Amino acid sequence: MTSSSANSVKSTVIRTQPLLGTFIEIRASGASRERVDRAITRAFAAVSRVQRVMSPHQHDSDIARLNRAPLGTRVRVHPWTARVLRAAQSLSRASDGVFDVTVNTWLRRPAADLRQDAAATPVTDWRAIVVGPGATIRRLSDVRVDLGGIAKGFAVDRAIDALRRAGVTHAVVNAGGDLRVLGRTSERVLVRHPANPAVIIPLLDLTDGAVCTSANYLDAPGHERLRRPDGRALAADHHSISVCAPSCMIADALTKIVAAIGVRESRALLERHRASALVLSRNGRMIASDPASHAA
Amino acid sequence: MRAIWLLTPAALAASTSGHATTYLSVAEAQHVLFPGAACSPVALSLTPDQRAAIEHASGAHNGPALEVWRVAGGGWFVVDRVIGKHEYITYAVGLDANGAIRGVEILDYRESYGGEVRHKPWRTQFIGKTSHDALQLGRDIKNISGATLSCRHVTEGVKRIVATYDLVLRQLG
Numbered sequence: 477m478t479s480s481s482a483n484s485v486k487s488t489v490i491r492t493q494p495l496l497g498t499f500i501e502i503r504a505s506g507a508s509r510e511r512v513d514r515a516i517t518r519a520f521a522a523v524s525r526v527q528r529v530m531s532p533h534q535h536d537s538d539i540a541r542l543n544r545a546p547l548g549t550r551v552r553v554h555p556w557t558a559r560v561l562r563a564a565q566s567l568s569r570a571s572d573g574v575f576d577v578t579v580n581t582w583l584r585r586p587a588a589d590l591r592q593d594a595a596a597t598p599v600t601d602w603r604a605i606v607v608g609p610g611a612t613i614r615r616l617s618d619v620r621v622d623l624g625g626i627a628k629g630f631a632v633d634r635a636i637d638a639l640r641r642a643g644v645t646h647a648v649v650n651a652g653g654d655l656r657v658l659g660r661t662s663e664r665v666l667v668r669h670p671a672n673p674a675v676i677i678p679l680l681d682l683t684d685g686a687v688c689t690s691a692n693y694l695d696a697p698g699h700e701r702l703r704r705p706d707g708r709a710l711a712a713d714h715h716s717i718s719v720c721a722p723s724c725m726i727a728d729a730l731t732k733i734v735a736a737i738g739v740r741e742s743r744a745l746l747e748r749h750r751a752s753a754l755v756l757s758r759n760g761r762m763i764a765s766d767p768a769s770h771a772a
Numbered sequence: 773m774r775a776i777w778l779l780t781p782a783a784l785a786a787s788t789s790g791h792a793t794t795y796l797s798v799a800e801a802q803h804v805l806f807p808g809a810a811c812s813p814v815a816l817s818l819t820p821d822q823r824a825a826i827e828h829a830s831g832a833h834n835g836p837a838l839e840v841w842r843v844a845g846g847g848w849f850v851v852d853r854v855i856g857k858h859e860y861i862t863y864a865v866g867l868d869a870n871g872a873i874r875g876v877e878i879l880d881y882r883e884s885y886g887g888e889v890r891h892k893p894w895r896t897q898f899i900g901k902t903s904h905d906a907l908q909l910g911r912d913i914k915n916i917s918g919a920t921l922s923c924r925h926v927t928e929g930v931k932r933i934v935a936t937y938d939l940v941l942r943q944l945g
Contacts, residue, residue, distance in 0.1 A: 491795050491796060491877060491878075492793075492795050492877070493875065493877060493878065499881075501795075513803070517804065520875075662774070664778075679777070680776055680778050682773075683773065683774040683775075684774065685773030685774070685775055686773075720773070752775065764777060
């Protein structure tokens with residue numbers, strides 16, 4: 477996803493760092509180059525902190541410690557980790573387990589592996605993760621947590637927060653598929669065409685909110701990263717799924733739910749979060765959650 | 773929040789392709805990674821032995837010559853360019869006085885097609901890495917399906933820079 481703007485202010489800076497498994501691009505405007513640079517550095521530091529505490533690949537992260545802690549043991553985590561897990565649990569409850577941070581690693585496996593393991597039941601149970609008081613978490617059964625479906629959006633929210641606190645009036649934080657706009661100026665957000673990723677098309681005009689896009693089109697057939705909780709591939713024509721919401725964390729997570737159960741089934745949950753979705757198929761077919769917001 | 777979806781069947785036909793972004797100039801990246809510190813260029817000419825040692829230590833093939841600056845007060849600033857399947861990426865790495873990675877900033881990014889690197893999971897934990905932490909594809913860094921080449925080249929580039937510090941820059945102290 478990329479975005480463009482015709483906004484003109486005193487000083488606009490655009491920087492990119494490799495973080496969270498992607499390139500995080502931050503474009504921010506403010507009173508002076510010096511101030512904007514400082515703000516962006518703080519925003520990258522916030523993203524970096526999210527990576528440090530939530531990456532399952534980093535040995536000393538909260539998530540890695542939780543995943544290897546003995547069952548029942550309270551693991552003290554960063555307040556941000558507890559916050560993301562609480563939000564994830566709430567979405568799991570509301571979606572009846574469609575969103576489940578304990579299934580993620582299993583979901584990422586290629587379809588061929590899943591077929592070979594047809595006998596093995598995936599270990600998934602969001603209820604086995606308990607977020608306790610004082611930012612402590614414990615596992616009641618041997619499930620693994622992977623916040624890949626929600627933490628990137630949260631990191632974008634923290635970056636936006638850092639920019640706002642540092643006095644930035646307008647900014648876009650783009651973490652690949654997760655993007656959030658700060659300020660009153662509208663940003664045009666673009667997306668790749670699922671039938672031809674080299675083609676970029678306009679998706680929406682967004683002010684002070686987030687949009688996340690998940691897509692299968694770059695994955696080889698049978699190796700799609702987006703899967704339903706039962707391991708099956710998505711609906712045949714759900715090739716690019718975008719959700720906009722006030723917070724990027726919510727948009728990120730809702731994108732996974734819409735991908736799994738479709739726009740119509742997700743409508744109530746979308747509305748509860750002041751979110752809306754748009755699904756695009758390779759042949760150009762579109763399904764919007766809220767036809768009224770789908771203005772030309 | 774205010775959001776207006778724009779997609780219409782007509783919009784699908786009207787499209788653009790490929791793009792390039794310049795994020796920072798060399799001077800801007802120096803200022804970002806080492807605020808207020810003077811950076812002086814160092815002519816780095818490696819002997820064949822050094823090049824072989826760097827290649828051996830990093831497991832990465834030598835690419836184009838690195839551009840290196842010495843930072844007043846300690847540290848190094850290095851610029852490298854990697855060529856992926858569909859894109860060129862120029863990036864800068866700041867190393868502190870002990871050779872630990874202080875930050876990685878992308879200077880410019882040009883894509884002819886794809887841009888998988890931009891929006892595919894690509895796990896990097898560069899911050900705080902030294903040469904003792906082997907950066908390995910598949911372990912430290914998640915592969916990008918369909919864009920393995922560009923991912924590998926960026927990863928190797930960072931490894932090569934860390935090895936160059938260990939074997940050459942550290943001695944220049």
